[in-house]
Amino acid sequence: MVDILERIPDSDPLANAQQLKTIDRIIDEHKDTPGSTMVVLNEMQSVIGFISVPMQAYVAKRLQVPQKAVHGVISFYSFFTTQPTGKHVIKFCMGTACYVGGTEQLIDKAKQVLGIAPGETTPDGEISLEICRCVGACSQAPVIVIDDKVFGRVRPNKMPQLIKELQN
Ligand code: FES
Structure with missing residues (x-):
């Protein structure tokens, strides 16, 4: 997990100050809600448009859940995407x-x-x-x-x- 967050590509939303602020806001708003992983990922998908692998690691770290659990949710529901989608x-x-x-x-x-x-x-x-x-x-x-x-x-x-x- 640490490795992924140490090598964040420039194109990733985590590397963009504005988007990182949005991601942090979403996490802060929902981190104490029951089922926070699903709620956070859902909002992130609709606001950012996708959830990259570094973003998954970041959510796992901030919510203190295993990265496997975050990845499991993303791969189970087809409306989550891990790359930006086209117009x-x-x-x-x-x-x-x-x-x-x-x-x-x-x-x-x-x-x-x-x-x-x-x-x-x-x-x-x-x-x-x-x-x-x-x-x-x-x-x-x-x-x-x-x-x-x-x-x-x-x-x-x-x-x-x-x-x-x-x-x-
Ligand atoms: S199988 Fe039902 S719409 Fe395609």
């Missing part, structure tokens, strides 16, 4: 109906067009690809969600156009 996010539903309906082919097409895989962001910071669980629109499978808007019965040949619209 636009395309989520691919991996629920059973969508998976059977062809989600993998949609991902392959998006990979081909953007050159990135789920969990990654384009180098210009414009578009991130993510996997999500069932969004409750199974009858429309396969489903993707672009910036919280649901698109159903998407075919692979539709992907380039959808991506192009985001880029314009």
